[in-house]
Amino acid sequence: MSQNDTEAEQYETKIPARMDRLPWSRFHWLIIIALGATWLLDGLEIGLVGAIGPMLTSKSTLGLTSAQVGYAASVYLIGEVCGAIGFGWLTDRYGRQKLFFITMGVYLSGVALTALSIGFYSFAFFRFLAGLGIGGEYSAVYSAIDELIPADYRGHADLAISGSYWIGAAVASVITLFFLNSGVVTSGANWRYVFGFGAALALLILVLRRYVPESPRWLMIHEQPDAAEEVVEDVEERVEESTDEELEEPDEDDSMTIEPIGSISLGNIVKTVFVDNFRRAVLCCILFITQAFLYNAIYFTYGLILHQFYSIPKPDTAYYGIAFAAANFIGAIALGRFFDTVGRRPMISGTYSVSGILLAITGFLFLNGMLTALTQTILWCVVFFFATAAASAAYLTVSEIFPMEVRAQAIAIFFAIGQAAGGVVAPALFGNLIGSGEPINVFYGYCIAAGLMLLGAIVEWFWGIDAAQKSLEEVSTPVSAFVSDSNESGSRPSPGNSDD
Structure with a gap:
């Protein structure tokens, strides 16, 4: 439904207050690991590709020039920007859950196909595809995390997730030292295993994400209050089970009135962000x-x-x-x-x-x-x-x-x-x-x-x-x-x- 369509019926909801009053639990650790792993992958990607770059100039690999290695890095960044913009719009329109599966799937495809590159153009295209997925992850995942993490923990949870980028960067440095520089991964076909490692991690993350629900906040503004209630009730049950504590009901003052408008137009997005x-x-x-x-x-x-x-x-x-x-x-x-x-x-x-x-x-x-x-x-x-x-x-x-x-x-x-x-x-x-x-x-x-x-x-x-x-x-x-x-x-x- 768009902002120009017939207005939907108003309803009262306490969904935001119910999500924010939750204590920290295993459910929130699942969110951190399943969604936050994106930054670890990004740090790993950039670090490893930087280390592998000189190898790819060898005739026994792809035979790239130094300039082509640099161009491929730029193409990855361009892919990130395009992915963020394109998937960001889709995330607000079609939901957080659908998109964080799609974006990780795009990244998985890109990094796996990179291992099968046969020359500069295929390598650059697959790097763009991987960047497209990672860029989409930034918009889809950050919005989902903030809407699922309680208000009292949102700041340091976000910083810890962003900081995981550096775990990936450190792992890339270790791999560079003990596998690439040591000659364990040679300048022949074995460099392809590095990208296979990234694809395997992405596949594991996709499996974990099966247990992450749609944001109930997104559902409540897209004319799906019943689905939003089901998600919150399920989360509350999981939290009570893992903490052995009974949750208190939010105050009546914590309710808010929603008149769902669904997705809004591009013009209204620009107005809301840059004018309002x-x-x-x-x-x-x-x-x-x-x-x-x-x-x-x-x-x-x-x-x-x-x-x-x-x-x-x-x-x-x-x-x-x-x-x-x-x-x-x-x-x-x-x-x-x-x-x-x-x-x-x-x-x-x-x-x-x-x-x-x-x-x-x-x-x-x-x-x-x-x-x-x-x-x-x-x-x-x-x-x-x-x-x-x-x-x-x-x-x-x-x-x-x-x-x-x-x-x-x-x-x-x-x-x-x-x-x-x-x-x-x-x-x-x-x-x-x-x-x-x-x-x-x-x-x-x-x-x-x-x-x-x-x-x-x-x-x-x-x-x-x-x-x-x-x-x-x-x-x-x-x-x-x-x-x-x-x-x-x-x-x-x-x-x-x-x-x-």
Whole structure:
């Protein structure tokens, strides 16, 4: 049903309150593992393909040129952007559950077929297909996770899930060291097994997802209140069984009136995100661009700095990559809880500003020749202990502060903006700065990234939304919500901008 069709019948519901008052249970661990594994796969993919790239230039493999290896990496990122936008729209229209099966299936097909590549064009096409699936996962999975995780746990659950990317990156570094660099996986046909490993993981995740229900929040705004009630009742039974606790009923004040409008048009999506929530849209743009610039600039070029300025052999940079990944994951886990207790605004502003200041200090010490490869890596680890929480908080923010009807599409839009800025501009800029061989040029790059993070901190402090331990519907009123005014005549609120 579209927004232009005949209006559906109103009804009262406590579904959001019932989902948010649940204690943590095995059901929520299932959500974390079955849906959150996407980020582990993405980290594993990017790390392994980067390691395998030089092998693929051998005549005994695909015989690619160095330029073609780079093009294939860009095609994967383009696939992510296209997948996020396309599947994001479908996720809001047809449901979270259908799409997180489809997107993982697309990724599984892409990575499995990559193992069967016979040349550059087939390799690039299959990389695009894998990227298409992963990009779709970002919008489908983040929206489902936020709608299924209780409000009290949503912040640190999201950060832990995002942090799992670095588990994948660490595993990729280990595989690189002990299988690729050691010669266990040779430059012949055995490189294909690496992609087969990714396909096997994706298949396991698909099996786990059979036990993840559709979001009852999505069902309730798409004229399926009975189905939404069934899902919530099933979840409540599973939680009571695993915790041995009887759940209390939500207060009467926790009910809300819904007038389902189903899917909304593309024009109304743009209006809801960029007009009704203009300040929130600007906030998300800045948070995504700044964190993506910092991350992609450093992560994709740290090996070049270690090799060019500290004479570390290229194969050995993987050891430093393990430490880098560990610091990122630990930061997400250690700081995540504070996003729910201290609050979003102070924690996001704090992590953005601290990581920016520390990066500027690192750049200054690098410029003055005061660092070794070890101390440079230690400082990177300290910077990204905070930066990983900041970057994850950008995804947390966009998944919380827009109305339910456009949540997946909003995630897709700002993910695409971040990838365009960070995935394309930052690595190219830093690659050129490092390639100049002049420490002063690298310092300038560090200053740019640090300045952008400080900009993100300032904007978050003044425009950030206090969403900690609040229902998603309280943070951003659904377009479908129906509010009675003082004269008892119905009216719709301006969606999502009560704090703006």
